[in-house]
Amino acid sequence: MAETRPDESAAPDGGAVRLAAVLAALRDGVITADARGCIQSLNPAAERLTGWPAAEALGRPVAEVFRLVGRANRVSLPGPVAEVLASGAATAPTEHTLLNLRTGTELAIVCHAVPLAGPDGGAGALLVFRDRTGERDELERLRESERQLNTILDNVESYIFIKDTDYRYRYANRAVCRLFGADLADIVGRTDADFLDPDALARLHANDRRVIEDGERLVEEEELIGRATGEHCTALTVKLPLRHPDGRIYALCGVATDITWQKRREDQLRLAAGVFDHAQEGILITDADARIVDINPAFTAITGYGRDEALGRNPSFLKSDHHAPEFFADMWASVLETGAWRGEVCNRKKNGESFIEMLAISAVPARQGGRGYFVGVFTDITQFKAQQQRLERIAHYDALTQLPNRVLMADRLHVALAQTRRAGDLMAVCYLDLDEFKPVNDTYGHEAGDQILVEVASRLSLGLRAGDTVARLGGDEFVILLAGLHDLDECRRTLDRLLRTLAKPYGLAGGVGVELSASVGVAVYPLDDTDADTLLRHADQSMYVAKEAGRNRYHLYDPEHDRRARAQREAISRIEEGLLRGEFQLHYQPKVDMRRGRVVGAEALIRWQHPQRGLLPPSEFLPHIDGTELARPVGEWVIDTALAQMAAWRKGGLELPVSVNVSARHLQSPDFTDNLARALARQPGVPPSDLELEILETSALDDLLHVAGLIDGCHRLGVSFALDDFGTGYSSLSYLKRLSAKTLKIDQSFVRDMLHDSEDMAIVDAIVGMAEAFQRRVIAEGVEGVEHGVLLLHLGCDCAQGYAIARPMAAAEIPAWVANWRPDGAWLQAARQHCPKADLPILIAGFDHRHWIDLVAAWIGGAGVAANPPPLNSHACRFGRWYDGPGLARYGALAAFREIGPVHERIHALVRELATLKLAGQDDRAAGRVPELLDQRNSLLLLLERLAREIAARAD
Ligand SMILES: Nc1nc2c(ncn2[C@@H]2O[C@H](COP(=O)(O)OP(=O)(O)OP(=O)(O)O)[C@@H](O)[C@H]2O)c(=O)[nH]1
Numbered sequence: 001m002a003e004t005r006p007d008e009s010a011a012p013d014g015g016a017v018r019l020a021a022v023l024a025a026l027r028d029g030v031i032t033a034d035a036r037g038c039i040q041s042l043n044p045a046a047e048r049l050t051g052w053p054a055a056e057a058l059g060r061p062v063a064e065v066f067r068l069v070g071r072a073n074r075v076s077l078p079g080p081v082a083e084v085l086a087s088g089a090a091t092a093p094t095e096h097t098l099l100n101l102r103t104g105t106e107l108a109i110v111c112h113a114v115p116l117a118g119p120d121g122g123a124g125a126l127l128v129f130r131d132r133t134g135e136r137d138e139l140e141r142l143r144e145s146e147r148q149l150n151t152i153l154d155n156v157e158s159y160i161f162i163k164d165t166d167y168r169y170r171y172a173n174r175a176v177c178r179l180f181g182a183d184l185a186d187i188v189g190r191t192d193a194d195f196l197d198p199d200a201l202a203r204l205h206a207n208d209r210r211v212i213e214d215g216e217r218l219v220e221e222e223e224l225i226g227r228a229t230g231e232h233c234t235a236l237t238v239k240l241p242l243r244h245p246d247g248r249i250y251a252l253c254g255v256a257t258d259i260t261w262q263k264r265r266e267d268q269l270r271l272a273a274g275v276f277d278h279a280q281e282g283i284l285i286t287d288a289d290a291r292i293v294d295i296n297p298a299f300t301a302i303t304g305y306g307r308d309e310a311l312g313r314n315p316s317f318l319k320s321d322h323h324a325p326e327f328f329a330d331m332w333a334s335v336l337e338t339g340a341w342r343g344e345v346c347n348r349k350k351n352g353e354s355f356i357e358m359l360a361i362s363a364v365p366a367r368q369g370g371r372g373y374f375v376g377v378f379t380d381i382t383q384f385k386a387q388q389q390r391l392e393r394i395a396h397y398d399a400l401t402q403l404p405n406r407v408l409m410a411d412r413l414h415v416a417l418a419q420t421r422r423a424g425d426l427m428a429v430c431y432l433d434l435d436e437f438k439p440v441n442d443t444y445g446h447e448a449g450d451q452i453l454v455e456v457a458s459r460l461s462l463g464l465r466a467g468d469t470v471a472r473l474g475g476d477e478f479v480i481l482l483a484g485l486h487d488l489d490e491c492r493r494t495l496d497r498l499l500r501t502l503a504k505p506y507g508l509a510g511g512v513g514v515e516l517s518a519s520v521g522v523a524v525y526p527l528d529d530t531d532a533d534t535l536l537r538h539a540d541q542s543m544y545v546a547k548e549a550g551r552n553r554y555h556l557y558d559p560e561h562d563r564r565a566r567a568q569r570e571a572i573s574r575i576e577e578g579l580l581r582g583e584f585q586l587h588y589q590p591k592v593d594m595r596r597g598r599v600v601g602a603e604a605l606i607r608w609q610h611p612q613r614g615l616l617p618p619s620e621f622l623p624h625i626d627g628t629e630l631a632r633p634v635g636e637w638v639i640d641t642a643l644a645q646m647a648a649w650r651k652g653g654l655e656l657p658v659s660v661n662v663s664a665r666h667l668q669s670p671d672f673t674d675n676l677a678r679a680l681a682r683q684p685g686v687p688p689s690d691l692e693l694e695i696l697e698t699s700a701l702d703d704l705l706h707v708a709g710l711i712d713g714c715h716r717l718g719v720s721f722a723l724d725d726f727g728t729g730y731s732s733l734s735y736l737k738r739l740s741a742k743t744l745k746i747d748q749s750f751v752r753d754m755l756h757d758s759e760d761m762a763i764v765d766a767i768v769g770m771a772e773a774f775q776r777r778v779i780a781e782g783v784e785g786v787e788h789g790v791l792l793l794h795l796g797c798d799c800a801q802g803y804a805i806a807r808p809m810a811a812a813e814i815p816a817w818v819a820n821w822r823p824d825g826a827w828l829q830a831a832r833q834h835c836p837k838a839d840l841p842i843l844i845a846g847f848d849h850r851h852w853i854d855l856v857a858a859w860i861g862g863a864g865v866a867a868n869p870p871p872l873n874s875h876a877c878r879f880g881r882w883y884d885g886p887g888l889a890r891y892g893a894l895a896a897f898r899e900i901g902p903v904h905e906r907i908h909a910l911v912r913e914l915a916t917l918k919l920a921g922q923d924d925r926a927a928g929r930v931p932e933l934l935d936q937r938n939s940l941l942l943l944l945e946r947l948a949r950e951i952a953a954r955a956d
Contacts (some may be wrong), residue, residue: 013668021068021613023043027048027130027270029130030045030127031044031062031066031129033127037125041064042058049920050098059790061555062079062081062082063079063444069098069123071108073569075725080125080127084115085123085124088115090113091114093111095110096108096110098129109129109132110132111131112128112130113128149898150262154175158256158257159172159173159540160255161170161254163212163254164252165252167191167205169187170186173189179226179231179233181195181229183280184194187223195227196227207222207239208239213675222234222237222256233258233259233260236259237594238255239252240252241253244339244886254495256868268931281378282296282302283295283375284315287373290314290315292297296530297309305318313679320346322354331343335363339363340361341360343359344357345358345359349393356381356385357379358379359376361375362375362377396408398471401457403461404471404472410536413535417525423484423781424490425523426487426527427485428480429479429524430522430539432498432518432543433547434516434518435519435547435643437452437516448509451506452508453476456476456502457470460498461499462501464498472807491524491722495673498518499553500567502517520537520553520555521541521546522539523556524535530559539557542554542556567693572628575624576707579637584606586606587808588602588604588607589602590805590814591801591805591819592805594789594800595798597827599821600657601656602656603658603660603661603694604641605659606622606641626663627664631663631665632669636664636675639662640679641693643680643686643691646683649815655690655813656690658691659694661694661695662693663812666824667710668695668703668710672710673714676717676719687718692721692722693722694723696724706733707739720741720742722743722744723736723741723743724747725745727747728747736770736774740903741776742777743777744779745759745778746779746801747781748781750779751781751782751802752784755791761795761840764792765837778797779797780800781800782802784804785804786804786824789804789826790826790827793845805821833952834952835952838890841886841890842948843946844882845879846944848878848879849878849940849941852879853937859918860923869915874908883901893948896943896947899943900943900944906936907933914926914929917929
């Protein structure tokens with residue numbers, strides 16, 4: 001702005017007028033102030049800008065009219081006039097905000113002041129200011145617009161950049177910065193070589209040159225790969241030259257859009273289209289209304305229908321009559337409900353041929369606004385199905401008879417079993433095997449055999465109900481499943497009918513007729529309540545029973561019999577295991593000569609030290625192996641062990657003969673004698689004569705002659721035999737005669753009861769007599785009381801074995817027992833005394849009385865009255881019955897006999913007294929009188945002895 005110098009005007013009037021005109025014309029406000037800072041003049045622009053008319057403003061301080069506030073902080077400022085007046089120097093133009101007091105309007109101004117000499121010669125100041133509000137707003141608008149542009153540029157996905165003619169970046173938006181991994185400041189001034197992968201550089205540069213040098217506008221696809229970030233994209237780049245107004249190119253502007261995703265999508269679509277076109281599977285696409293909208297070439301290849309024939313139609317035009325309408329209804333229900341369906345469909349081709357396809361339908365959900373569609377993919381599996389059916393036939397049917405084979409039969413059996421369980425009726429599994437089929441084959445040839453098998457299959461099939469199954473397992477074996485039976489009779493009737501049918505002649509070529517029969521094993525569920533496999537096995541087992549029973553019959557499986565047989569097998573195998581594990585041991589029961597007071601031997605008795613059940617007697621396990629193969633190894637173990645024990649005792653100075661029990665099975669094993677010889681040889685210190693073999697007289701020695709020979713063979717080795725349990729068999733006499741056993745062992749049942757059973761005594765007496773007659777030794781088993789021994793001695797049997805002598809004991813206890821054993825006094829006395837057999841009843845009457853007294857004493861001494869008392873009537877006790885009966889008849893004439901009666905009566909009277917006391921609860925008083933009772937007993941026994949002596953004396 002030009003300085004106003006009114007005081008320097010050469011022509012006051014003209015100059016003043018011109019000056020006023022100039023001032024009036026100026027757009028800048030001009031204010032002059034005197035040295036005090038009061039306004040001297042202001043031009044119209046100043047009036048307008050400050051809002052102060054000159055008339056009001058003149059004379060006022062400048063600061064009142066021209067009020068300045070800071071642009072940023074809005075604090076009032078002193079203004080340039082004050083500065084000039086204070087400093088005397090001009091101020092530089094400064095931008096401010098001028099507040100116009102009058103209007104409240106805020107203006108942006110630029111102002112400066114210069115010193116000014118007033119007309120009075122005093123100092124003053126000239127203030128010049130211009131309204132810049134319009135310019136400032138424009139600038140603000142420009143800045144705002146730039147900010148917006150940057151925001152847009154930085155937030156678009158596209159890469160936007162400007163390069164100068166040296167191909168250096170002048171601008172890059174944030175997308176570019178991201179791709180380059182650099183800030184804008186680091187990009188500006190650099191070239192692509194600094195940021196992009198070298199591979200793409202040459203092509204990019206060529207494009208840039210076409211724009212910069214040739215002025216072309218390019219639209220190109222470019223690969224952009226950030227060197228630092230590795231970020232990669234395919235971009236569609238638009239590059240255009242930027243020109244000066246004169247047309248010169250000064251820069252290149254590029255906008256690159258990332259089309260990577262679109263490219264991929266395009267690739268995918270291309271791929272999908274390729275798959276669609278080249279797939280082997282037929283593909284059809286329908287709209288939501290099931291109208292075909294597309295098919296692929298394979299569809300045409302499979303069905304024969306071209307696009308024109310298929311498009312717009314419902315796929316049901318392919319359907320055959322194979323499926324019911326419900327099939328398709330279900331199919332679509334599944335597609336709509338689950339979005340998919342998969343299965344086999346039989347359709348019809350254009351040429352009318354039906355084919356089977358494996359079809360998968362998928363519902364493709366609707367996009368926004370759309371209705372979705374369905375895709376069906378199918379493969380022609382007709383060939384495969386045919387092959388599968390062929391294989392299935394081979395796998396499940398017998399090629400010769402066309403009957404179900406074992407596999408299909410097993411399947412049917414499982415199903416039938418489940419049905420039977422549900423229905424609660426019976427099912428029979430019948431295992432049928434032709435009888436003597438091999439000879440038919442051998443005689444008439446394999447082909448004839450085949451013909452018969454086919455005929456058998458046919459007869460069986462025709463003879464059954466629809467629900468039954470007949471299957472051929474192979475060879476001449478068939479299985480028949482009879483389901484829904486109400487009772488066993490129904491099963492029997494069917495089997496009888498089948499057997500009759502099969503027994504009819506089979507006609508062969510040349511008029512030959514062959515007759516055949518069959519054997520059938522039958523397991524009936526649920527009588528045999530087991531699983532399918534086991535039923536079949538049981539039927540098979542029963543078929544063998546039918547064969548063994550004579551063929552041409554059926555045999556029903558018996559579960560209980562099988563259970564017992566199984567238990568038996570398990571027991572045998574456990575015993576075998578026990579033998580291997582050394583769980584068996586021998587105990588020894590001494591045998592004595594009661595007359596001479598000598599121990600004459602011991603019987604070895606097997607025991608099983610069972611790990612769980614403890615020590616088991618032979619009755620617990622030997623019956624299981626009786627007659628089995630295992631009898632031999634167990635028997636051999638017994639002989640070996642007994643011989644080893646005898647050798648051990650001998651070493652300790654005890655020479656004790658031992659007898660062992662030998663089972664019939666063991667004895668009759670072919671190499672028995674040889675094995676025995678080897679066992680003896682293993683113990684050379686033991687004389688064979690010390691070993692005695694006890695064989696059961698009852699053990700059904702089938703072949704007496706053979707056994708007799710065996711016994712003789714063993715005798716030659718020096719080993720003797722005893723017939724055990726003698727008297728219990730049917731042909732004891734015959735055995736005695738035929739077998740050269742040295743010893744007879746009287747069975748303990750006779751010995752035990754002979755005191756009370758005169759018949760048993762008679763048997764014992766007879767056996768002793770026989771032994772004497774045949775010159776055999778005799779020994780009694782089961783001697784449980786001293787009286788048994790006494791009676792045996794009187795009967796002439798000196799040797800005995802039994803609990804009254806010793807129980808079986810461990811081998812280690814035997815030497816001490818032998819050393820300490822003494823015979824009972826009664827035996828020694830009986831040995832000295834001769835008692836005619838006819839008078840032995842006196843002896844027995846004595847035993848009876850003694851026994852009765854023992855019972856009475858025990859009853860009286862026992863607590864309470866729980867047990868019944870022995871017979872109290874003197875004629876009811878065994879002694880009384882003898883006395884009144886046989887005794888009176890034989891000895892009634894003897895005084896010694898008659899004396900006995902009153903004593904016997906007194907004893908009974910006393911016992912009745914004691915019983916009364918006991919029953920009255922006076923147990924102690926009753927017990928206190930027992931010695932009195934024993935005294936009276938002794939008196940009676942003395943009288944009996946006297947009677948015996950008297951009789952003996954008379955006999956002498
Ligand atoms: N023809 C013919 N024979 C067969 C076939 N399969 C097996 N065999 C014969 O059938 C016979 C079966 O005989 P077996 O059941 O063992 O004996 P079997 O003579 O019937 O005597 P048992 O069954 O004891 O009454 C054998 O000779 C086999 O060679 C076949 O497919 N065709």
